Amino acid sequence: MKKILILNWKQFPDTKDQADSFMTGFTSFIKKNKLEALVKKHEIVLLPPYIFIDRIMDIEAKNVSIGAQDVSRFNQGAFTGEISSKMLKSLGVKYVLVGHSERRLNFKEKNEDINTKILNCLHYNLKPILCVGENARNKNENSNSFRIKKIVFTQLNECLKGIKEDEIQDVIIAYEPVWAISSSANSKVADVSDVETMLINIRFWFETRFGKDKALNVKILYGGSINKDNILNFKSLFINDGFLVGKASTNLKELGSVLTNLKKL
Numbered sequence: 672m673k674k675i676l677i678l679n680w681k682q683f684p685d686t687k688d689q690a691d692s693f694m695t696g697f698t699s700f701i702k703k704n705k706l707e708a709l710v711k712k713h714e715i716v717l718l719p720p721y722i723f724i725d726r727i728m729d730i731e732a733k734n735v736s737i738g739a740q741d742v743s744r745f746n747q748g749a750f751t752g753e754i755s756s757k758m759l760k761s762l763g764v765k766y767v768l769v770g771h772s773e774r775r776l777n778f779k780e781k782n783e784d785i786n787t788k789i790l791n792c793l794h795y796n797l798k799p800i801l802c803v804g805e806n807a808r809n810k811n812e813n814s815n816s817f818r819i820k821k822i823v824f825t826q827l828n829e830c831l832k833g834i835k836e837d838e839i840q841d842v843i844i845a846y847e848p849v850w851a852i853s854s855s856a857n858s859k860v861a862d863v864s865d866v867e868t869m870l871i872n873i874r875f876w877f878e879t880r881f882g883k884d885k886a887l888n889v890k891i892l893y894g895g896s897i898n899k900d901n902i903l904n905f906k907s908l909f910i911n912d913g914f915l916v917g918k919a920s921t922n923l924k925e926l927g928s929v930l931t932n933l934k935k936l
């Protein structure tokens with residue numbers, strides 16, 4: 672099964688010209704550095720701001736899928752400023768990020784809203800990438816601490832409510848402890864074995880609900896301040912379906928180095 676690399680541009684770049692030249696540069700970087708095989712081995716999913724999706728589709732690098740960073744919880748109607756699942760589908764978008772901590776925090780999104788978005792995405796054959804993770808850790812807490820597991824399991828319970836057994840393989844989970852995300856104050860990269868424990872816990876959550884075989888098909892990624900240097904730490908990660916990269920994916924040089932190092936994993 673292909674590993675997944677999600678590139679979340681967040682609210683960058685500032686102009687359409689910068690978006691165009693990033694994509695052109697990205698394509699030639701892949702060629703120049705002979706990274707075609709790596710790109711083919713991964714499902715690379717670029718999440719540009721909505722407004723750049725259509726033009727990026729036109730100059731889309733080969734083997735790069737395009738996703739959206741969010742979606743409306745309403746399918747249709749008078750909801751000024753909103754973008755629906757059906758609109759995204761009509762553009763050729765394949766993936767939609769939902770429940771990112773920046774949206775939970777800045778736009779007060781609740782698990783219930785995220786659940787509606789996920790069900791709508793699945794209805795329109797879009798693959799939701801659900802972000803889960805705790806805001807902070809108390810001293811001595813780890814991925815097996817009751818409080819931490821309860822937060823993540825509650826997010827999974829509430830955000831995936833009503834999802835059918837045959838839809839589960841279309842959902843991607845990104846474990847992103849909020850304290851590890853670059854936009855958090857004093858963010859730090861999580862410890863690899865601790866990440867592994869949480870990935871196992873998440874897989875276990877799927878196993879108890881959908882059985883072992885179905886659970887094995889769910890992609891569970893890690894995200895949080897991944898960059899060209901620390902991605903190598905994840906070499907020892909036994910369970911590794913891929914990564915979600917934010918800030919480091921907004922700079923072509925940095926992203927190039929992330930890809931070059933990914934080749935070594």
Ligand code: PGA
Nearest residue numbers: 679852853895896917918
């Ligand atoms: P980061 O962001 O890599 O900048 O920490 C990850 C994300 O978009 O969630």
